[in-house]
Amino acid sequence: QKEVEQDPGPLSVPEGAIVSLNCTYSNSAFQYFMWYRQYSRKGPELLMYTYSSGNKEDGRFTAQVDKSSKYISLFIRDSQPSDSATYLCAMSKLGDQFYFGTGTSLTVIP
Amino acid sequence: DGGITQSPKYLFRKEGQNVTLSCEQNLNHDAMYWYRQDPGQGLRLIYYSQIVNDFQKGDIAEGYSVSREKKESFPLTVTSAQKNPTAFYLCASIAGPNTEAFFGQGTRLTVV
Numbered sequence: 490q491k492e493v494e495q496d497p498g499p500l501s502v503p504e505g506a507i508v509s510l511n512c513t514y515s516n517s518a519f520q521y522f523m524w525y526r527q528y529s530r531k532g533p534e535l536l537m538y539t540y541s542s543g544n545k546e547d548g549r550f551t552a553q554v555d556k557s558s559k560y561i562s563l564f565i566r567d568s569q570p571s572d573s574a575t576y577l578c579a580m581s582k583l584g585d586q587f588y589f590g591t592g593t594s595l596t597v598i599p
Numbered sequence: 600d601g602g603i604t605q606s607p608k609y610l611f612r613k614e615g616q617n618v619t620l621s622c623e624q625n626l627n628h629d630a631m632y633w634y635r636q637d638p639g640q641g642l643r644l645i646y647y648s649q650i651v652n653d654f655q656k657g658d659i660a661e662g663y664s665v666s667r668e669k670k671e672s673f674p675l676t677v678t679s680a681q682k683n684p685t686a687f688y689l690c691a692s693i694a695g696p697n698t699e700a701f702f703g704q705g706t707r708l709t710v711v
Binding site for chain 2: 584
């Protein structure tokens with residue numbers, strides 16, 4: 490079983506839609522959770538960083554962590570064509586390496 | 600501006616040759632990482648270094664080598680022993696334990 494599971498999509502939504510991206514994980518020791526956005530042929534850029542359970546909001550983006558269910562989500566409100574990219578979840582535990590999901594490809598149609 | 604610089608952006612290698620990918624950071628980060636990204640497989644860890652003159656193998660280290668002689672630099676050599684080297688290579692660094700990773704813009708290596 491992989492440490493982190495992420496639906497690869499592709500996901501296609503109309504402009505203005507609410508997008509929900511999700512990852513599940515198997516290791517209950519993970520404490521630090523991240524979402525990265527990666528445009529084609531570019532390096533990933535950090536969108537959100539959260540510690541432990543709860544919600545964190547930054548503009549149109551909300552990251553949600555449910556440690557009891559081993560489930561994290563990224564919500565994008567009022568999606569824009571510029572949000573079209575691959576979204577990677579990542580997580581780590583104390584002093585250990587990062588574990589990445591395979592990425593979900595998102596296309597927002599104008 | 601602080602950041603991570605990978606060079607070159609595109610690299611072509613003949614079979615049987617070794618090539619070295621450059622990664623330089625001016626963020627004063629201690630830890631640096633090399634990942635390989637293939638379609639549908641996400642990021643796989645090749646090597647990482649938490650301090651100068653020390654590095655550890657990741658999940659797919661075979662056919663690769665690294666050095667960490669300076670804090671700012673973590674070059675990756677893809678040797679002829681790597682049987683399927685065509686991929687997108689990403690370098691990352693972190694400021695300290697349990698902080699987020701920052702990535703370079705990647706090097707696309709193609710074997711011709």
